[in-house]
Amino acid sequence: MSSTINTVAVLGGTGNLGKHIVRALLVGGFSVTILTRAGSTSPKPSFEPYDVAFKEVDYSSPSSLQAAFAGQDAVISVISTDAAQQVQKSIIDAAIAAGVKRFVPSEFGVNTRKPGVEKTRVGEFLAGKRKVVDYLIQNEDKISWTGLSTGFFFDSALENGLTGISPLTNTATIVDSGTQPWPASLRSHIGRAVSEILRHPDITKNQYLSTASFNVSQNQVLAIVEELTGKKFAVTRADSKDIFKSGEEKLPNLAKGDHSAFVDFLKAYFLADGAGNELKDEDSANEKLCLQTEDVRAVVKGWLEKKGLLAA
Ligand SMILES: NC(=O)c1ccc[n+]([C@@H]2O[C@H](COP(=O)([O-])OP(=O)(O)OC[C@H]3O[C@@H](n4cnc5c(N)ncnc54)[C@H](OP(=O)(O)O)[C@@H]3O)[C@@H](O)[C@H]2O)c1
Structure with missing residues (x-):
């Protein structure tokens, strides 16, 4: 066959x-x-x-x-x-x-x-x-x-706030130090x-x-958004242990179809300092699948441009 x-x-x-x-x-x-x-x-x-x-x-x-x-x-x-x-x-x-x-x-x-x-x-x-x-x-x-x-759907995560960065309010919620890379795909x-x-x-x-379009950290996304909007964002720090605990507290709501506990667990799983769940080169199928990685800055720029939020 x-x-x-x-x-x-x-x-x-x-x-x-x-x-x-x-x-x-x-x-x-x-x-x-x-x-x-x-x-x-x-x-x-x-x-x-x-x-x-x-x-x-x-x-x-x-x-x-x-x-x-x-x-x-x-x-x-x-x-x-x-x-x-x-x-x-x-x-x-x-x-x-x-x-x-x-x-x-x-x-x-x-x-x-x-x-x-x-x-x-x-x-x-x-x-x-x-x-x-x-x-x-x-x-x-x-x-x-x-x-x-x-990894995360990066274009959805920008739009639904999963990146923690809100260009409409110039605010960001950064998990732990914000330096942990996580895998993301358009x-x-x-x-x-x-x-x-x-x-x-x-x-x-x-x-x-x-696969992943790239690995990126919250701080990298924030720096790009601040540069391209020309705005300084107000940053709130969130401890990954508190996010995890919040997920545990929301677990009983699962039976009612509320999946917000899963979102908390996902944030802790990928964004916490030391999480180590980025895509390592040796584990990536990008080469096998003839896929290029992409440019985070260009992607974020395109998103801000569509929203009319690029600095003049
Ligand atoms: N990595 C990430 O960030 C991320 C984010 C979201 C989702 N995901 C994963 O990606 C996959 C697709 O998710 P998605 O968000 O694209 O899904 P979705 O838009 O919520 O749903 C996809 C389609 O599933 C069908 N569907 C809905 N309920 C169903 C049911 N009870 N039985 C059978 N079909 C049903 C519907 O198609 P019809 O109405 O045409 O039948 C719907 O359009 C899932 O495995 C999900 O876990 C990953």
């Missing part, structure tokens, strides 16, 4: 990251079908000038999933964090039954295979993702797979990474890979 991949089904292709992966796959010349939940209210993005097919699928029905996967060489799952931990096993079973060659699970963040991560709060939250990759490893004789960790970079994984199915087969 040829390992070449031409047809790709993307689950969650309407989402925050999924849109970027779909666009990169289309640019890469793949024929893409976006699978959406039956009754989904997610707006259907436009990928002009490219054509993309949309198909509804009932995630609770193995036959619906299998029919949707018929004729697809690869299935990329970019479904939301909770869904990724609940429904991917049956999706994999259906992909195997349909003869899909490659499955990419919804990872795209913390490296859930890093030794010891399972003993951290972040790892506990993502235990369902680990189980999915364990399941793929058990079924390597039936379907090949590639997992991808990416969503467009992740899209290109997935496209390259499928373009090189042999060298990416049955592997858990890590």
Whole structure:
């Protein structure tokens, strides 16, 4: 059987990251079908000038999933964090039954295979993702797979405040000394990474890979934002131990669907002094995937420019 991949089904292709992966796959010349939940209210993005097919699928029905996967060489799952931990096993079973060659699970963040991560709060939250990759490893004789960790989505983190820097109020909340580097990827970079994984199915087969646009610290981002806005920011210091404790206190809210504890644990996991969760050169798949690192300053400049916040 040829390992070449031409047809790709993307689950969650309407989402925050999924849109970027779909666009990169289309640019890469793949024929893409976006699978959406039956009754989904997610707006259907436009990928002009490219054509993309949309198909509804009932995630609770193995036959619906299998029919949707018929004729697809690869299935990329970019479904939301909770869904990724609940429904991917049956999706994999259906992909195997349909003869899909490659499955990419919804990872795209913390490296859930890093030794010891399972003993951290972040790892506990993502235990369902680990189980999915364990399941793929058990079924390597039936379907090949590639997992991808990416660190924070940098463009989302700038916008949603996860970097701690708020150019609208000229304030910043810096964790510990602010010098700890953490891995970050633009969503467009992740899209290109997935496209390259499928373009090189042999060298990416049955592997858990890590990529990042760059490693960056909070202080670096703050210095760039201050320089480009021409403003001095008011800085509040936050102790990573207090952030972790705040996460522990919020844990009971999880049952009510409030995930803010996870956000606190993530901040402590990546931003705390000595965290050591940046992407080391020897662990990076950027070279394998022919991906360039990117220029943090240029990215931040583009973001501030769009917001009309660059100094005159
Ligand atoms: N590294 C980071 O900074 C970071 C940040 C956020 C997320 N992530 C990770 O990236 C991946 C994608 O996250 P995202 O934020 O892009 O997701 P998202 O936008 O919240 O959701 C993606 C899509 O999942 C589908 N979906 C939603 N609920 C579902 C359910 N119950 N069952 C099946 N499908 C469902 C929806 O598609 P339809 O409506 O079309 O069915 C939705 O558009 C996840 O693994 C997440 O953990 C990483």
